[in-house]
Amino acid sequence: MDEAELLRLAQHGDLEAFNQVVLAHQTRAYNVALRILGEGEAAADATQDAVLSAYRNLRSYRGGSFRAWLLRIVTNACYDELRRRKRRPTTSLEDLTPDTDEGAPDFEEWLASTADGPERLSERSELVQAIQDCLNRLPDEFRIVAVLADVQGCDYQEVSTAIGKPLGTVKSRLARARARLRECLQRHGELLPSAFRLQGETSQ
């Protein structure tokens, strides 16, 4: 059964059909939340909130890319979490870097217990941490566009749907996000692949 058919059933209250669609999208949804929020536990909560919200609002889905529709809900759930953090500064992004005590042990433990060899190693590598750190330093609206377009490979139209902004906004935010990321990553030069590093050096 294809996704459109499952979604039609789900819109008539078929929870099993809805769950099948969720299974197809949950890894991507979780990873979007993970890269936007920079932390696994909050990302899982945001993803769960988003899935529940998607089920409740399924009638407002009117065809088109379900992935983009779902990512919009995930993005909104992430915005909610980011707003919560700003109201309670104890969970600012600085506290979420791996060398702090709060939150980090859970994430590390989870990484050690779930993924197999290469995935776990690469996720825990310094390069990955450096990229996440640079993402964390971006303003929220830049980070969200960078995660959707570059990390997840969504096209501009999907990003536009997901953040509810026109294509022009997507284009300009993505360009500025990339420029800032480039600048930030330059400081982690020794971790970067040679192609990336060489370009930085020849520009000096």
Add this chain to the structure above:
Amino acid sequence: MSHLSRLTPRDLETLSAFADGALTPAERRGIEARLAQDPALRQALQQIRATSALLRALPQVRSPRSFTLTPEMAGVRSGWRRYPGLQLATAVATLAFVVTVGVDVFGGAASTAAFRAAAPAQEMALQAPAAISALPTEVGADALQAGALPPAAGTSVPEAAAMDALAVTPTAASEAANRTAPGVGGAGELQPAATEAGTPAPVLESGAAAAGGCEACGGEMQLPPTAPQEKFADVVTPEVGVRTPEVEAQTLLPTPEAIALEERQPGGLPAVRRLEIGLAAVALTLAAVTLRIRRRVR
């Protein structure tokens, strides 16, 4: 520091979109011409591509758990969606029941009073549940009359429909009385009178017991009517809590009246009685379902 920071915002945007293949053909031709002549612009494009590629290389992390919904998680909503409708339906059914009973009782009040003189023992036994909450002294008075004129009750009871009704309501009520107010011994002992009304002797005994019991525990009998009514509700259907005691009370209280009138018309239940019983059942069922949903949702 990097080429990107030296670009104008417009060039940065154009290069970024060019890297994604998102330019119109005209825009693409324009930037391609400039790239051919400007090495710095080419390096900036290279940096954009490298940055984008680095982000795409981030590993896809396996989700720590499945985010599929359980029926409970999803059911929260469907429960809420039905809830207001059920509330309304319960209220409407209860109101219809009360109105029907009200019209019935006041419409037939005169003939009922006349009938009471003919079969006071039966009347007394059946009214006991009502007396617990509202009319404690009347039980005693009726009991004395019952001693004087018992036989009428015995003769008319075998009517099958009347026995059915008896089995449903007064037993439940007296059971409630037994459980809720241990001091109200008289009320509890009325049970044999209600269920075995065919024989006059037990009626007399329990009637006397009721009179004595009621005098002994007058204080408890005069509790505000709501307290015993709520306990009735608990005994009969546990789901029906504090919210709908009046529904329960209505079911228990007027039915004796219905049965008393019934004995005058041995041909079967008149339509209005069936309507009352039906409405009471509907109201009770709706209230039970509504409260169950409310409990699950909270």
